[in-house]
Amino acid sequence: MTTLYHCPDARSFRCLWLLEEMQHPYELQQMAFPPRTSAPDYLKINPTGSVPFLQDESITLSESGAILEYLATRYPSAGLAVAQGHPAHGPWLNWLHFGEASLTTPLATMLRYQYFEPAERRQPAVVADFREFFLNRLALVDAALQGHDYLVDDRFTAADVSVGYALMLSKMLGLHEAFPPAVLGYWNRLRERDGYKAAKAAQRVTA
Template structure:
């Protein structure tokens, strides 16, 4: 049985969404954010105290995009995964990891220094700088969606889950008012998916 530790709307949503898309049976451990503070016993499971944390037999994973990649390849070849024999394989891998390394990274700083830190430790300039960073890093997404419904391979894949979460988090942060029309439409398509809605329904919202 796959086990997943998850906080609603955190990066663990990527993993929950992938599990729902694949129709897999899993045991979901719901926690409030931040789990290292609200669920101290979780540190015995994952010393980092972060979500997601996934256990699949002897496999334990902490990185959201890697978990989506793992699930897609292990359980979703021909659906969420793009195989190495397909022309879009490299493109697929690049989008999978572009999602966190390039898009979610600035959002974590916006969250920390604009929402989560005590008032006296908040940094408006950091928030502004990394808001602009985020928008500048959306250029590839905007360009790809000008002529495509999905990011790669001509179909919905795990890459759309990884990037889609970053766009969804931007929605929570109030950044989506500045999305390009094609990017807003893409996010709406993703959020309308039954699997996304089932995944999103679980847990207590982020305190933002």
């Protein structure tokens, strides 16, 4: 059995979205954010108190990028990985982790210093700096999409889930107004996918 510990629209949404795209059976354990305070018993399972946390038989993982890579390669029949030896394998790995390291990290910093910190600790200059950082990295996504519907191998893969989550998060921050046309079209394709819609519905049902 595959079990995903999740908070609505947190980084664990990446994993939920991929599971729905795979049509892989799973159990969803949904908690309020932040789980380290809303569900203290969760610390016995995952001492970091963060999400995602995935249990797949005897395997446990707690990093969203690692979970995407694990699921896509562990269950290749879903067709969401690019196999080793394929010319697009390296670019696939790069985009898979780019979504977290280069796109989501600056957004998380923006969220912290714009909304989550007490008023006296909020940092508008930090928010502005990381907004610029995000948009600079987004230009690389725009370049990769010129003439293509998806990032790798001209098909939808787990890399699109990784980057797509960052676009979802950036929309919550109002940054979608700065999306270049190719990125906006890409985001619209992603959010119309059945897997994305099913993941959104799953977290609403569980709430």
